[in-house]
Amino acid sequence: MVPQTFLNSSILIANLFVLLALRRIISLRSQKEMKKKLFDAAFWISLATLLFFWSSLFYVLIFAALFLFRITDIKNWIIPLIGVLTVAVIVASVLIATGYDISNYVTSIDYDISLDFTNLNSGQIIIASTIILSYFVWSLFYYVRNIKNKAKSLKPSYFLILIATLLAAIIIIISPIKTGAEFIFLFAPLSIVLTNYIEVSSEKWFKEVLIWILIITPFISLVL
Template sequence: MLTSFFGSTKPATLIIVICYMTVTYFLANLGAFTLDVNASEITRVSGFWLLYIFTMFVLNFVAQKNDLTKRNAFKIILFAAFTAAIPTALVNTQVLVAGMCVLLAIRRIISLRSGLAVERKIFDAAFWIGIASLFYFWSILFYGVLYFGILIFVAYNFRYWFIPIIGAGCVAIFKTCYVLYMNDNTSFIWQFYDPISFEFSGYNEGAILIAISFFIGIFAWTIFNYIRGYQAAAMKQAPVYILIIVIAGVGLTLTILAPSKNGDEWYFFIPALCIITANYLEKAKGKIFKDLFLGVIILLPFLILYLS
């Protein structure tokens, strides 16, 4: 029943996903509303809710435009459920902004395979990753995805390899000019870098540990199916499979290097996990099993919110 419902792209399906995201988002942000809540706080929380919804639409667009999944709602309900399972990300506005910027960059990187407007796409991707790094420093790792995209799609032109430096430099110049104009000091340069931390004690909290264990378990369960899909893919589509695996690898690396291990760092791994898991749901046999599998994923955030 669940897989049949979300296996289509009907308007009702999209409305259900938006309602699901709205409920989980505002439950996660319940602490922002106090007895003396004001209009500016309501506007701020509502604005980032719209950003959260917009990120889902970007993921859906990227997946359908580039044939990463079939035309269904699996990737968006998975995005809604996986992100809701880490409520710390939904209250961290910097993570929400950085995650959206990274997805916009990934959209441009994947579109490099068309061979059209390559310089502009590389610059745009580098620019978006640079913006993301201003909000969450370790999203800078996605420059590795950009260079990998150049390698597999447009490595034939040597000058393309220098464009990401220009894009990152533009972000650095704009940021420096803004800070000097507003504060007249350069201390932000040293504050920009976040140190690497291998302190995982934050994962001792039950709710976070359940969510992360679930992510790792699903990834381990579905990645082999995705690799088989790569082996069977047409020559034109095969590089995209590799790129998604690289994006997942970068997302996992980010979770290891992030200075604060409170769960929100997994937000950057989720888009790739959604694509890989959606492919699994499309190809897996056994309707009852798939319904149970998807049902557990959908219900997981409410268990997390209850334990938080």
């Protein structure tokens, strides 16, 4: 539905790094190798931030996980900062080795915020974003309501997916250059939210309609 997501290689790779971080964050539920997982998560998000600055919002997920999984050891709260520092040291070392001015690199980072959606004013993106927004609002309502029925040990993971979805939505809203590529951050967490709704829904015909809309819409978009 949004082929623009494949046109920006930086955002595409940044999203891949975010997904790798999300995997490590959710796996904290096992309470095993926590320091390694926290370091990896911060490391991946830091790499994503180098490619697309607003990927940095996903740092919130790390500290949300520490809170939700009730990880109170202060050492574990420091580990993510070490992951960030590691990437910073590597980048600084590469810049120095290649003779690139660090101050110029810092000033070149695009951390602007824009609420101008003019670039998204095309039939294809309007249709896709309308469907995505509708699915987002509809499934999110049931997802939140269904969390209370989940096992206590699983609830933190569900909340983390919810937070990831909201962070992705924020990125879409504030992204400085809106091309449609930024929608890719929303696809993974939203697909999990929507799948959970489809699993609990008892109305088979409605589930079929939801899926067929997703299948047919890209073909309709091609002629717009």
